[in-house]
Amino acid sequence: MIKLKNISVRYGKNQILSNINLEVKEGENLIIMGPNGSGKTTLLKSMMGLIHFEGEIEIDGRNIRSFSRSEIARYISYVPQIFTTPFSFTVKEFVSMGLYRKKRDYWDEENDIEEALKITNIYDLKDKYINKISGGELQKCLIARALVQDSEFISMDEPMSHLDVKAVLEISSIIASLSSKGKGIIIVSHDVNIIKNLNGNILLLKNGNISFLGKEDNPDFVRSLETVFEVKVHKNNDIYYFTKL
Amino acid sequence: MPEHTRNKEEKNKILKYISVIIVLIVLASAAFVYFNGLNSSSKKANTIIVTDDIGRNVTIKLPVTRVVSMDPSNTQMMYAIGAGNLVVADTSYDWWPSNATSLPKVEMDNGTASVEQVVSFKPNLVLATTIQSTAIIDQLKNLSIPVLVLEPQNISDIYRDMYILGNVTDHQSGAIKEINYMKNYISNIHQKVENYQKVSVLYMLWPDPIYTVGPGSFINDIINTANGYNIASNLSSPYPIIGNETIVSDNPQAIIVDNGTGISNISYFQSNPIWQNISAVKDSRVLFLNYTESNEMNEPGPLTIYAVQIVAEFLYPQAFT
Amino acid sequence: MKGKTFFISFSLVILTIFDFLISVAIGPVHISLNSIISVFYDKIFGFNYSWTYYVIIFYIRMPRVILALLVGSILGLSGLIAQTIFRNPLGDPYLTGVSSGAALGAAIGFLISPFLVTPLAFSFAMLAVGITFSISRTDGEVKAEILILSGISVSFLFSAVASYLIYLKVYNLRGVLFWLLGGLYGANWNEDFWLFIAALIIFPILIYFTRELDIILLGDEEAKSLGVNTGRVKSIVIILSSLITSLAVSLTGIIGFIGLVSPHIGRKIFGESHRYLIFTAPLIGANLLLISDTIARSSPQGEIPVGIITSFIGSPLLIYLLYRRRKI
Known part of the structure; x- marks a missing residue:
């Protein structure tokens, strides 16, 4: 269980997050949403101890500051936003990096890697260079790498942005299937409709504060969505769409 | 008075001032050129043209009375032909003869000398080697201070350069005496070992x-x-x-x-x-x-x-x- | 693909041995292959041997050829590490201030005594690296961008002082220039031995971090999320590679381009993964420097600074490879 107590993050004079309190249990999902600049990515990174924060984060009751990098890596893996200049590793080389936290000398663990490549449908690409594949394929590589890392949680930072429609559908179904296998997914997303595929707590952030934390069926959810994004929310056939206020 | 007339009058006034100033400048410069020309023509001195070791034709006004030497080799040749008393400044590398060590020094460490400092010694001849940058030589030339580049590459170059220095400083006989002395000294050695x-x-x-x-x-x-x-x-x-x-x-x-x-x-x-x-x-x-x-x-x-x-x-x- | 990679790596090793033999046989003094063999034969079996040939081959050429291999591989490996740690294709083993520090030390050496050039070059190179590193290290973290900037600032500072000394004080300008352009003329078995020992200690430690280097290429946040202690790894790797580069530079002067070009050539052939590069970049560096130095010392006009030759050979090679694109 990850527990955040009074987490605040500042960059210079800018208060990015203020006094966030949050719990995510094993196998649970958390969907973090909010307008640009609301502190979503910052929250995700501070949960992994990647940035400097005030307050306490506990993993299974132990302060995150006492963890080594590989202990955190055992607990939570990270699917970052797609980087702009990928280096010329092969897909297999790239995915195998997820094994690092288990075994420094990771090149022999063929089975783990092949399984992850198959789950994410990129087995055929394994000898291609990652700077020669599409954005959707690269996104799947990142997910495969997180799978190989074999952690309690997978955190994802907008995994569906910049992808075409087909890739979005494929990736969201991969994410849904991971969740159904018991993996906890912590995901930052722009797309409200991801909650169709992913059950879990929804966290709405605005200006570094929590505006809403709860399930979709919470009566406050739609109203909170409207105040956070400053739009009118409609729902039709389980699909959310928005119009101007 | 209407506005435009006043403007016109002021314009005329300014034009008047400007033309007066221009006339004054022209008169002043004419006078300067005239007196200056008079000055230089009245004191027209003898000149000598010599070719130095890098092939430049250098025009030197005579008599040469103040020499700045920017290399020990040049200083030594000056003293050897008996013209050492004309050297007013040399370098911190100079060590022979002992008189040369007590002269004012051109500061240059390993790099080139400062033109300002050289000029401050009021030389009418500067001796240099190719270690000095051509920029410095050109600058001194523009200030009408002649620079002789003397850099012997072999023993007969030494004789030629001593001869040039003898002519330039009016120490011909001293130069010839030194050249003969050196030639004798070397041929004595050569006979012994050849x-x-x-x-x-x-x-x-x-x-x-x-x-x-x-x-x-x-x-x-x-x-x-x-x-x-x-x-x-x-x-x-x-x-x-x-x-x-x-x-x-x-x-x-x-x-x-x-x-x-x-x-x-x-x-x-x-x-x-x-x-x-x-x-x-x-x-x-x-x-x-x-x-x-x-x-x-x-x-x-x-x-x-x-x-x-x-x-x-x-x-x-x-x-x- | 695996077979091909193996084949190319194997050819690289064969090429190195071949280059070694060729370089021993080539030099300003012509010695036929026959004489080389007979000198060693006669020496080993106690016959009368040509002393001149023996000295030239055993005391002049072989130490120098081995020094070229050692320094080339050191520059190749530290160049690779610099490019990875800085995450910058312009990375160069001299970026942490090694070269300008060494230049200042050497300039002071040229002022005092020729025999202080090497020890002072080494001390000042390490001093420059130490300053660069202490500026850029905050909270146990080494940020690549800050490291580059502080390396450049420290380099400029040391270069300025070195230039001042060289311009105003050093009499032997050609000597300094030659040193700055690099050369292996001073090679002897003693230097080879100590440099070899240093490489024997430091190379395995750097090679131990192969996996971390791969992951560090992805950036600090990703590397940490995968479990790499980036601060610790970067510190160890940079300090060790700067140390051994300083040692090489203090013995041979500032040999340019090998550190920049060798990892690039390796990357063009083998891709980004350090499991190949960590061996091939030093091998490529060793071959490049060996060939360059053989040309530099065999020139009929007398010795040429090897840095001039490395650039002459290295840049067209790199341009060709950039143009051709990787085929494997």
């Missing part, structure tokens, strides 16, 4: 890499004059780097070590497997020049005769007993 079989020699300027003296260098001429055979005389530049392999295969019979190498003991050679079987080292025929001797070797001028003597006595001690 019939011996040539000894092969390596001149070491710097140890790592080994810089030596090649064809066209001044020291190469000294070695030749002393009847030595410089093993680097077939390399292509005056100050080449010579490889260890070449030294081992040429196997010089004698080695002369410049003071600038920092080596002053034969154990440096004896402890090194590359050197220890070379003839010169096996026979202990290695000459370590002291500071003064190195200067005599490297500064073309009146002291060059001693450099020739040092090399000749080292290579053919039997000729001087």
